[in-house]
Amino acid sequence: MLNITPSIVIDENEIQLDFIRASGPGGQYVNKAATAVQLRFDVHNSPSLPADVRQRLMRLAGSRMTEEGTLIITAQRFRSQERNRQDAVDRLVRLIRKAAEKPKLRRKTKPSRAARQRRLDAKRRRGKTKRLRRPISGDND
Numbered sequence: 001m002l003n004i005t006p007s008i009v010i011d012e013n014e015i016q017l018d019f020i021r022a023s024g025p026g027g028q029y030v031n032k033a034a035t036a037v038q039l040r041f042d043v044h045n046s047p048s049l050p051a052d053v054r055q056r057l058m059r060l061a062g063s064r065m066t067e068e069g070t071l072i073i074t075a076q077r078f079r080s081q082e083r084n085r086q087d088a089v090d091r092l093v094r095l096i097r098k099a100a101e102k103p104k105l106r107r108k109t110k111p112s113r114a115a116r117q118r119r120l121d122a123k124r125r126r127g128k129t130k131r132l133r134r135p136i137s138g139d140n141d
Contacts (some may be wrong), residue, residue, distance in 0.1 A: 002089070004096045010048045015092070016040040017085060022076040034095040036076035044069020049096070057099035071095075 002010045021037035043049065043057055043065070061071050073095075075088035111119070 002093060004093055005100050007046060008050070008053065008100060010041075010046070010096075010106050014041060014046055014048065015036075017088070019081055033081070035081045035084055035124060036074065037081065037084040037088045039071075039073040039075070039092060041071045041073075043071050043094060050101075054121065055094070056084060056103075057114065060095060060099050105112070 002012065002015075004010060016039070017041070018035040018038040019092055020036045021034050043054055043061070046054070048061055049057065057071070058065055058069065064073060065071055069090070073088050073091050075084040075091065078084050
């Protein structure tokens with residue numbers, strides 16, 4: 001069981017881990033060991049996630065989400081399979097925790113009368129400065 005938040009717990013049976021060969025340098029050992037981890041989590045059909053968290057998670061996942069609603073996280077930062085497995089699980093937990101945070105509702109506000117006046121005064125000062133920088137036009141021919 002993965003404890004995400006006090007209210008969200010994911011059963012480890014919902015997570016599928018596949019071990020694949022990592023890309024990049026590795027010397028003679030590179031084509032023998034499958035140290036990279038590909039974590040798959042079916043967000044769309046997960047009974048552990050509330051509907052609002054599911055929607056935010058699907059939006060947050062972006063290109064890591066398949067058409068069927070499966071989240072794929074690939075971890076190949078480390079040279080050992082166990083550390084990559086832990087890294088993939090940690091990234092999943094972080095992503096779900098971020099999705100579990102409810103966004104603050106934006107409250108529409110208007111600038112106060114004093115703020116509007118300050119803005120207009122600043123614009124007038126700036127315009128005056130620019131006017132004073134203009135060349136003096138006159139009949140000096």
